[in-house]
Amino acid sequence: MKDSEYTWTIADKREETPNVYTFSLMMDIPRPNFIAGQYLTIKLPGYNPVEGKAYSISSAPHEKHVTLSVKKIGNFSAEILAKEIGDTIITTAPYGFFYPEEDDADTLVFLAGGIGITPCISSIDQLSHDKDNRLLHLFYSNQTVADIVFHERLLELANQNKNFAYHSYITRQADVPTPHDKGRINVPDILEKLPTPRSATFFICGGMYFTRDLWKTLRSASIPAENIYTEGFF
Ligand SMILES: Cc1cc2nc3c(=O)[nH]c(=O)nc-3n(C[C@H](O)[C@H](O)[C@H](O)COP(=O)(O)OP(=O)(O)OC[C@H]3O[C@@H](n4cnc5c(N)ncnc54)[C@H](O)[C@@H]3O)c2cc1C
Known part of the structure; x- marks a missing residue:
């Protein structure tokens, strides 16, 4: 495993709409902390771009599992959606700045x-x-x-x-x-x-x-x- 690269196991896969599925992810070691609004970059070996594509975390930090909800658009998302419970997903660490700050407005x-x-x-x-x-x-x-x-x-x-x-x-x-x-x-x-x-x-x-x-x-x-x-x- 490279630095700041995480291997998750799919614990659950749930249909939200006919072309959106939510994956619940878990790992053996304590999972990385994240701020609500951040995303994980999924890397798919053999798929471009090699640096992966971003998927926002759809669960909240207070919840046990981390979830990603993926819509079927092109090849990359279709390959993620082909994964099933027990399969693994490799991501980078949570990242991003799309979240409210404590001193943001009322x-x-x-x-x-x-x-x-x-x-x-x-x-x-x-x-x-x-x-x-x-x-x-x-x-x-x-x-x-x-x-x-x-x-x-x-x-x-x-x-x-x-x-x-x-x-x-x-x-x-x-x-x-x-x-x-x-x-x-x-x-x-x-x-x-x-x-x-x-x-x-x-x-x-x-x-x-x-x-x-x-x-x-x-x-x-x-x-x-x-x-x-x-x-x-x-
Ligand atoms: C910060 C960030 C967070 C993201 N979070 C999520 C997420 O939570 N869930 C998720 O499913 N995707 C998310 N995405 C989009 C994701 O990274 C991919 O771009 C998406 O899955 C399409 O990749 P693809 O290779 O399957 O399709 P592509 O081959 O890249 O797309 C095929 C065509 O569809 C267009 N397209 C791409 N995305 C959309 C869209 N959303 N609606 C309409 N047309 C589109 C592209 O411009 C392209 O022309 C996020 C992107 C960013 C930058």
Whole structure:
């Protein structure tokens, strides 16, 4: 094993949606610590890029297992999804800076697109577990209701933590049932829901276009750049 390289064993594999699976990972030695919002870089021998690809940790640090939730996109993700319970996964150490700091604002706003929910749910879960008393909002966009990853877990977190509000947006389904909203995440609507939007801290995570467009729209609405964190999945 190279320095800061970890070999995990898959303890569980769970279907979240038809093309997203969550892997629970364990190891014989004590697992590395991580901050909610960080990612692991998975290395697949024989696959490019040799340095691996990033996957955000979808569990929270207070939980026993580390989980990664992987969406089937191209060859690399398909190879991960072909793994089964008992197989191993090699990763680098947890890394990344997409997480709230203790001195961030009283309102934390997460904007997630599709599989971009992974680092957001880790932070929301950990903040709720820590009984952090800041207001948490999640605005979560998916094409259809069937694409939503972690809907039940998010409802449960909203039920447990009265400071957490979960708003779901569905962009490509004719009939959208309650409690979901039809259409894209709408920045003016979001800002109206916040007590002090210009001092809130925003966390945007999703595909490159989703992340870039929301960042630009927030900036056009005079949200200071230093109040916006982004994690673009590419
Ligand atoms: C910091 C970070 C954290 C990440 N966390 C996760 C995670 O928790 N779960 C996860 O499944 N992936 C995550 N990703 C994305 C992951 O690293 C890979 O890029 C992804 O699995 C696609 O790799 P691939 O080789 O299978 O597909 P590729 O062959 O790279 O992709 C095929 C095509 O799909 C496009 N594409 C890539 N990703 C997406 C996407 N999300 N939505 C739409 N189109 C896309 C590519 O631009 C390309 O044109 C993360 C990326 C980063 C940078």
